[in-house]
Amino acid sequence: MSEVSAAPTIARPNVGDVVIDVQHLTKKFDGRAVVRDLSMQVKRGTIYGFLGPNGSGKTTTIRMLCGLLTPDEGTGTCLGYDIRTQTDKIKTQVGYMTQRFSLYQDLSVRENLEFIGRVYGLENPKAAARAAIKRLGLSGREEQLAGELSGGWKQRLALGACTLPSPQLLLLDEPTAGVDPKARREFWNEIHALAADGLTVLVSTHYMDEAERCHEIAYIAYGELLVHGTVEHVIAASHLTTYVVSANSGVLNALSQDLTGKPGIDMVAPFGTSLHVSGRDGPALEAAIALYRRRADLDWKKSEPSLEDVFIDLMSKAQDNFK
């Protein structure tokens, strides 16, 4: 693990306040470790963002937390229940929203919700479904088949379905993938409202703006949790120096090729009419770009690295370790 993982985290909360508490989780598929030695704690009422590239083990971790997968090594509790032996108890208190839409496409909105209400043993599933339809703004669509809803509505229904039994913990696996910005914003407003009521939310995402809406984030790559904490902590702990260069696009393309791979420059990423140039070693980076800063056609500005810069850097570092 890199030095970043040693970054200061928020003071350990009281045990009673910890909703997810797992140590050294490892999961292998066909002998290949998908999650390695992962430990994490999530406090009640937190929105905890789970970030990492595709195939990094986010979904596997979430599935281990709700009892869909059994860890090969490691121990832990979810809502105070053992994730190995008490999955039946965990399931009654956890709402899990799968990455792929997994409600019944050939049932209507109302029928799907009523089914879930019955499985969780709600006293009045019909009334609960009606209330949820109203809450979700799905009125008028209750008899529509779930499979015929548009992406945004499907995602809304899925959120409504996993919150229907009023769970204590929500596990959301890339809930906003393929959803338009307006629906995403509404979705996040909803999540914040739920968290304010004391619900704990673990949400995986690829979107940096969503990561910034989380109380805490964790970054996972190649099955290892590389860093966790608030967004500010994660950025500060990266020790990354970033410059933003602005110029017209023809010049930028050539510059990008020039700078890539130069000693001291770890990352060059184009952003429209500007280029983010970052390095882990500040003085080395400045030495590398010194010559270019004199050029009149380039406008250099030192800036905070963005979360994306930090994550891409983490990922390439993890890749180096992995090799």
Add this chain to the structure above:
Amino acid sequence: MSHIIPSEAPRRRQGNGFWRKTWAVLIKEFIQLQRDRVSFGMIVMIPLMQLLLFGYAINTTPRNLPTAVLLQERSDVGRSILAAFANTGYFRVTDLPATEAELDRLLASGKVLFGVEIPANFERALRRGETPSMLVIADATDPVAAGSALGALNRVVQTALAHDYAIPGAGTPAFEIRTHARYNPAGKTELNIVPGLVGTILTMTMLIFTALSVTREIERGTMENLLAMPITPIEIMLGKIFPYVVVGFVQAAMIIGVGILLFNVPVLGSLFVLAGLSTLFIATNLSIGYTFSTVAQNQLQAMQMSIMFFLPNILLSGFMFPFAGMPVWAQWVGEMLPLTHYLRIVRSIMLKGATLSDLHYDAAAMAGLMLVAMTIAVTRFRRTLD
């Protein structure tokens, strides 16, 4: 970092390339077929199974049919006649009941296909030259099975006493065999086929209903959601089987109703018992179908397994070909199939007026098969995505 788009575009062939594209699909199909083990197995298994079953197990002029003999007197002549029966090759004495009631019960339950009754004072009458008669009762519910054996009876008369006894009046038959085709005296095949169809149709439809139920959830991605909910495998199984019990019941009622109305098939026994045991049969098939769906990787595999199971059900259950005519190993396989037991039940109740006590073995066998299937299904059901 390497570039995703190559700097030099690869050259393309000229022309429409009809065969080239066909070739591309062909290669892809072969690769996929190779990966699909069950399809591959089916290509080998189905012809092999058909060949072996038709070649070795099926016999339309069955021999060694189970026969019960009621001896009202103990005499050498009686024993000699029995030996003659066995010598025809068609009869195999399996039971020696003591009373007529016991003989009737053996016939009604389907344990034997023939009952031979040698009356008291048979030998004495024979010696006096009185041409006494003995009775052969044939279970004619399956006219094919009984037919050739009945045809061999003449030989029994001729050979029975030829060697050992000097019986007066040689040349004319010394005794007479009266045959009685019970249950289906007119030998109508539809009386046998229609009850059989009830079982065959139910097997086919019920298997397919549940064979897809778990694989469908997996393929559509709904299984992940279902597994994350607080619900147990037994609850899922029973919830998935029960609706089709109702469906199957309606279907069975329909077929039996049509059989009665259009083909004049009687229901001599209790409709209540028939309904109860039909429900058991339906549930058994649904459980087996459900078991396939917990074992299969996808819906296609589940369908293929159902077909592989359906085939021996048709061939070895006694639906198409006489059960008693099959070799012992095939009969053992047949005993493992629910249709075998249900055919006995449905034919016995409808045509013979059998009661539950005549059928308890077959009912218990079906229930046993159902429990085995359910146990496999529940243990095979994967509660996690591991």
